[in-house]
Amino acid sequence: MSPPVPVPAGRMLLALALACASPFLEPPAAPRRTLNVAVILSGASYGPAGPRLAPGTFRNFSLDVNPVGVVLNDTNPRSLIVRLCDVLSSLRIHGVVFEDDTRSEAVAQILDFISAQTSVPIIGVNGGSAIVLTPKEKGSTFLQLGSSTEQQLQVIFEVLEEYDWTAFAVVTTLLPGYEDFVDYVEVLTDSSFIGWEHRGVVTLNLTDDPEGARTRRQLREVTAQIRLLYCSRDEAEAVFRAARDAGLTGPGYIWFVVGTNLGGSEQLPEHVPAGLFAVLSAGWRDDLQHRVRNGVAIVAKGAEALLRDYGFIPEFNNDCRTPNVTQINDNLHRYFMNITWGQKDFSFNEDGYLVNPSLVVISLNKERSWEVVTSGDSGGPQVTLSPRPPGAGGSTFTIGKSIWLLWALVFNNSVPVENPKGTTSKIMVLVWAFFAVIFLASYTANLAAFMIQEEYVDTVSGLSDRKFQRPQEQYPPLKFGTVPNGSTEKNIRSNYPAMHSYMVRYNQRGVEDALQHLKTGKLDAFIYDAAVLNYMARKEEGCKLVTIGSGKVFASTGYGIALQRGSRWKRPVDLALLQLLGD
Structure with missing residues (x-):
């Protein structure tokens, strides 16, 4: 083995400097923060493994989302709160997604208490945890994917309006919140232009009526076929049993339930009638994995908003038995008010439920299965209705x-x-x-x-008028005449021979006959002395006869006064006539 070759100090410093200045060498990236979300399933219907989420489900988040599955088989409220506190104290948890199969309102109260004690955000996605609880504990960040009583009533009244079911009654038990339910029904009816017929409120006290006699009597006191029921799931059995015994279920009777959490349930009480309506979230048929994924994404979205504001994710107090002390003395609701995930709006209000939930109305049919009747959004519900709800009786367009x-x-x-x-x-x-x-x-x-209308009277200009001279040219021809052998006939015969030959057929025996024929339509015009005609027209009842010509005299003839030869009246009469003419 050859000994190491010594390197000059100047060369080592040069190499170190080059390495630090090289553009191809980057500093190591900061580690991504981890977000631990406990997915807790409570109930005997869930398997021991819990839901399995794909590794890449939450890859688009800036945090490393780590769902931690926990299954609790014990649904007893006291045991549930102990087990939840044990889970939170044993794990470093930043949020909880909770679902149960109990459909009990007590679950929501327990989760609200735990969130208030620990400040841990808890998302109730289904079951009793999603039954909207208001108001919530101070300091609680318990969020629910259910719909409030007000939101359900808005959709229900859209259905009632669409089907013209304007007459209804309200039936409630003493379930907490029943007074708010009644008040909001009054608000909806009073503020609407629809002619609602509110037939009364029946408040049932089931605790001291085991046989149901009083309940049956109270239900019969209102005659409405449409009934809005507010009660718990356990109370619904007694109410519908009494309604069945009173003959208030079946064809012709429609019930809408709020607060019971019966809608969509496969295990229904025996006496729940067909035609029952309920309002649920549009995702009521989603599978467990889909529901859990939405809940975890909501926690992650809120955590990202919190991280942008504070630069870190707080360490929550995971001990239910100690006071609520966190690193952030703030209400966390505002970080969940503008959340969108999977092209859906999951924004929550300060009361901890969705602002604009997507809702559906479902109905129980005769086969005891649930069918979707309507769908819409509660923020000003847009409801699309089928021609007739399944299982619904009631009136038709007769x-x-x-x-x-x-x-x-x-x-x-x-x-x-x-x-x-x-x-x-x-x-x-x-x-x-x-x-x-x-x-x-x-x-x-x-x-x-x-x-x-004004009475139309034909006019003529005189005896030479075309209507008299050529009556055949009109249709129908003008029928006119006079009394024969008088001065009127003599004048017409002398001056208008063609007219005289035509009118002969319509001549009258006397003035009275002529007037009668004028009124019956046998004669159109009667020619006679002006003084006589004016007198007869004025005394005619009903003013059915009029003279034409505006007072114009068509022809004039002299009058004579006959006296006995040698009468002493001749001289006075002559003087009177002369005086009259002189005037």
């Missing part, structure tokens, strides 16, 4: 309702009507509405013309 609707359309009455739902009935209503518009327009025009 012939009587169609006649009532048509009556309202024709006469423009503001009456309560039920709108058609089917395409065919809608088209028929549009056709009828078009006909109604035409009918109303014609009717109104004719009525106005009848009320304001």
Whole structure:
């Protein structure tokens, strides 16, 4: 073995300097921070291994996300809180994703308490942990993927409005929050332009009514076929048993449940009726792996926001038995208010539930399985409805309702009507509405013309008028005449022989006959002395006869007064006539 060759000191320093200045040598990258998220599954339905997430699921995060699976088979509330505290104290945990199969409201209360004690963010993704709990403990960062009572009611009232189910009643037990439920129903009905018919509130006390007699009597006190029920899952069994015994379930009766956590459940109480409606998250059919992945991503998104503000991830107090002391004296809710993951909005409000959850309405059909009826967003619910909800009874668009609707359309009455739902009935209503518009327009025009019309009277310029001289040229020909053997006939025969030969067929025996024929239409005009005609027209009842010519005299003839030869009245009469003519 040859001895080492000594290297001059100047050469060593040069090599060291070159190595430090070389652009091809970079300093080692800072290690990525690790985020430990406990995925806790509570219930007997979960296997011992828990969910398995693919290694690359969270590669797009700036943190190394490390899900830690824990399965708790004991669902007793006291045992659950002890086991959770043991898990948190034994692991260095930055967040918890929790799911259970108990569907018990007590789980949410336990998780809220633990989050308040430790400040650890806890995400309730399904089961009892997702039943929205309000208000939460001070200092708690317990977030739930469920929907609040207000959000569920908004969607329910969209369904009621769409199907014209405007008459309803409210049934509640003494479950905490029932007063807020009743108040919000009042807010929705009072602030709406829909003519809601709220038929009353029935508050049930099930604790001292084991036989259900009082419950049955109270349920019968309201007559609405649509009922909004607020109760717990355990109370729902007693309520629906009493409703069945009272004859308030089955065809014609529809129940909407809020707060029971019955929706989507495969194990239902015996007396839950078909046609039951519930509001759930749109992901109610997602598999366990998908739900857990969303929960872990929410914790990671919040941790990234926290890291940007403070430059580090705090070490939470993982001991449930000691006071809540963290490195950040702040409410962590604001770091979860603007979260988007997988093209979905997972933003939470200060009460710890989603601001704009994607919700669906499901219905229990006759085969005791759940079907989706509607889908929409609760932030101003946009609900898409099927023609008729499965399992739902109730009214349809009958012939009587169609006649009532048509009556309202024709006469423009503001009456309560039920709108058609089917395409065919809608088209028929549009056709009828078009006909109604035409009918109303014609009717109104004719009525106005009848009320304001002026009587039309034909005019003539005199006996030489074309209507008298050539009556055959008109259609129908003018029918006119006079009383024969008088001065009027003599004047016409002398001056208008053609006219006289035509009118002979319409000559009258006397003035009274002529006037009667004028009124019955057998005669169109009667030519006679002006003084007589004016007198007869004025005394005619109903003003059915008028004289034409505006007072113009068509022809004049003299009058004579016959006296006995040698009468002493001859001289006074002559003087009176002369005086009259002189005036």
